[in-house]
Amino acid sequence: MIAGYYGNWTDQSLMAGTELFLSLPWLYFLLGVRAFLPLHVSPVRTFFLLTCVIGLIGWARPARLVRGIVLSSRTRNYVLAARSFGASDLHVIREHILPEILGVLMTQATVLVPRYIAAEVTLSFFGLGVNEPVASWGNMLSTLQQYSVLVSYAWLLAPAGALVITSVIYALLAAAVQSRLEFPQPGN
Numbered sequence: 542m543i544a545g546y547y548g549n550w551t552d553q554s555l556m557a558g559t560e561l562f563l564s565l566p567w568l569y570f571l572l573g574v575r576a577f578l579p580l581h582v583s584p585v586r587t588f589f590l591l592t593c594v595i596g597l598i599g600w601a602r603p604a605r606l607v608r609g610i611v612l613s614s615r616t617r618n619y620v621l622a623a624r625s626f627g628a629s630d631l632h633v634i635r636e637h638i639l640p641e642i643l644g645v646l647m648t649q650a651t652v653l654v655p656r657y658i659a660a661e662v663t664l665s666f667f668g669l670g671v672n673e674p675v676a677s678w679g680n681m682l683s684t685l686q687q688y689s690v691l692v693s694y695a696w697l698l699a700p701a702g703a704l705v706i707t708s709v710i711y712a713l714l715a716a717a718v719q720s721r722l723e724f725p726q727p728g729n
Contacts (some may be wrong), residue, residue: 542642544604545611546634556608562601571598571660576669584675591670595657603649607642614638644719651715655708662704678704 544555574594582590614620620637628636664670665679666686673680678700685691685698 542607542611542634542638545608546615546630546638548612552608556605559601559604559608562598563605565598567598568660568663571595571664572667572669574598581672584671587671591661591664595660599653599657603646603653606645606649610642610645611638614641647715647719651712651719655711658707659704662700 544552623633662679665677666683670679671677681700
């Protein structure tokens with residue numbers, strides 16, 4: 542939001558970092574970063590490390606979308622009028638630009654949260670996520686790496702079905718919340 546609102550060198554420096562993160566292959570970068578972190582830590586610390594790593598990698602797409610909306614919003618007539626009447630930057634951002642961003646953030650949450658869950662499942666599947674005694678869909682699916690187990694015990698695919706069901710339910714819930722809130726459009 543700051544990059545889009547203030548522009549100039551702030552925009553260029555912040556968006557250069559965003560472009561760097563967008564150009565990296567997401568899954569490979571996640572695997573690489575997690576591989577350099579300590580493997581033998583407590584499950585709680587592993588969870589927080591995974592959350593930080595996934596958050597470090599996943600911020601770029603929503604940031605770029607928010608910047609685009611702010612660039613568009615800051616030139617609208619009602620924003621220009623508020624600024625010409627002496628409204629502070631904080632007031633303009635809070636009252637006029639932030640309401641336009643909320644809908645995009647909700648949509649991004651709908652798309653990205655299931656992706657982040659799948660990232661944790663993938664890391665745990667490869668043994669880089671939450672350690673074995675703790676229940677994780679990735680840990681449960683890791684037993685299926687052997688073909689004989691997959692053929693003999695197809696019911697072990699249940700965590701994969703739970704991942705799909707969770708993603709669908711999350712998308713439906715987010716759509717319901719978004720339609721219920723009906724984010725106000727400034728200037729209307």
